[in-house]
Amino acid sequence: MPESRRVALLARPGEACERLRVALREAGAELVFEADPSQLADAGVLAAAAPQAVLVALDPVVEDALDRLDAVLGDPAIEVIYDEAELAARREGWDAARWVRHLAAKLYGHGNVLPPAADTAPAEGEAEAWAPPAPTPAGAELAPAAPAFAGLALTDDINALDFDEAAAAPVVTEVPAASGRFARDLAELEQRIAALELEEGPPPPPVAHGPDTVRGAVLVFGGIGGPDAIRQLLSAVPADFPRPLLVSQRLDGGRYDRLVQQMARASALPVQLAEVGAVVQRGQVYVVPPELGVEATGEGLRFVAGGDLLAGLPPSDSAIVMLSGADPAQVEPALRHASRGALILGQTPEGCYDPAAPAELIARGGQAATPSDLVGLLRQRWPA
Incomplete structure (x- = not known):
């Protein structure tokens, strides 16, 4: 202890x-x-x-x-x-x-954040560490796979999802050898794939002067547990960071002016509330209410009413950071940005109060780190 x-x-x-x-x-x-x-x-x-x-x-x-x-x-x-x-x-x-x-x-400083669900907690003490089953011998009949959501405690409250790290699916390190009809089908499929002539698609269109040439930003999503994570992140961002940071933090009370005051105490960069019509400036932190988005203009990114904050970012020069409590619905759009060059980062689930979105993002290829260490990854993308 x-x-x-x-x-x-x-x-x-x-x-x-x-x-x-x-x-x-x-x-x-x-x-x-x-x-x-x-x-x-x-x-x-x-x-x-x-x-x-x-x-x-x-x-x-x-x-x-x-x-x-x-x-x-x-x-x-x-x-x-x-x-x-x-x-x-x-x-x-x-x-x-x-x-x-x-x-x-x-x-x-430990990662033991979530209590065991009431229906699954052991009689006394903490849950025992989960151990993966022994590998299935070659040629043996495979048992039905464990449910994909074995680590979730079902609840009506999306913010109360209990991600039990001990119930995470094991990493497959060895695949049993195929045999019989399955092996023949697999070999035939491999031959057919090898015989395919891959058509080379048309080259990407040249980058024109316009929205695609506008400098991007770092978009930070948060929710329950997010304000504390955002403070940690902002406290590690240096004063010469060359991109703006847009903070999209879900708040029950909607007092985004108070959030600006809180973040200003932690940040070496100026922090302000985003307003319709304002042009996004480098080296600034903007707390963005949910009714605002951004669009690319000849002057750069500009805040607009009713726009989509994520869709308005130029992917090739932007980063998307998902912290505790971020909306899981934003994971798929973020991954589409990643396919066009955006840097995708997530807070390590062990330190999250609500890890749903960061965990999904990381599982699908995003890099993970603590909020303060995420800044190092951002600096690799944009050295001062």
Whole structure:
């Protein structure tokens, strides 16, 4: 068992504060300081408690008070974890247990994020590690394959999908030798394929001056668990990064202006709210509400009302990053961009609060890394 981490809780009195206090205790943390940020005159008292991590329950009043605490919250040696007070106040049951795991993973740096589903949990302790079955001997009759979704706990809530890493499908390392009629059919098929004359398709059209020549951007998708991952990513992006970053973060309350304030504290790049008609500038971070998209113009990318954010990106000079809580419906369009040159990246599922989209993206060829390490892959694509 790792040594307890010293944690400070910043939250206004109420249900959210009480539930986060309980979550910290269940996660094994030592609560060394608790206060309403709006009542703290400066960061001195908080710093005197010497916390190793700070958990902040965000609401509009707390948001306005955090500037006075930048001396502590901006300290790179202190882990700062943000949670929406409104969400914390109504988190119950399985979702509350999942949050405790997520919190413990943040505090202690492990990937054990998701609790076992209620119907599949063992009688006591954690689930045992899954071991793949022995390879099927050559010529033996194959048993029916395990269901493709054996690692999911069925639920009506898409945000509560339980991806059990222990139930992941094994990697096939050896294929049994084919025999009998199957072997003959396979050999015949191989001969027919070898005899085919592959027609060379027409060459791609020359790149014309227009949308395809417009410089692209890094599009970051997030949802539940995403704000924290986005903070980690932005904190690692250098001030000379040569492309804009477009942040598409699903929020229940829709307070994207507050998200701008939160991200500005973590980012070396300027952060602003996207507006209709504004031209996207390099070296900027834009928080993009869901009703906006982009289109390529002679001046570059421009924000438009009702457009498609992903479809408007020039694929050959763009990157798509899927973090915790991203919409799985965006995976297929992202892969189409990848076929035209886009860089496709996903957050490692072990650190995700909701890994559905990143896991699917990675399974289909996207590169995976922690949010801060994803920046290194972006820098390889666009050296400063």
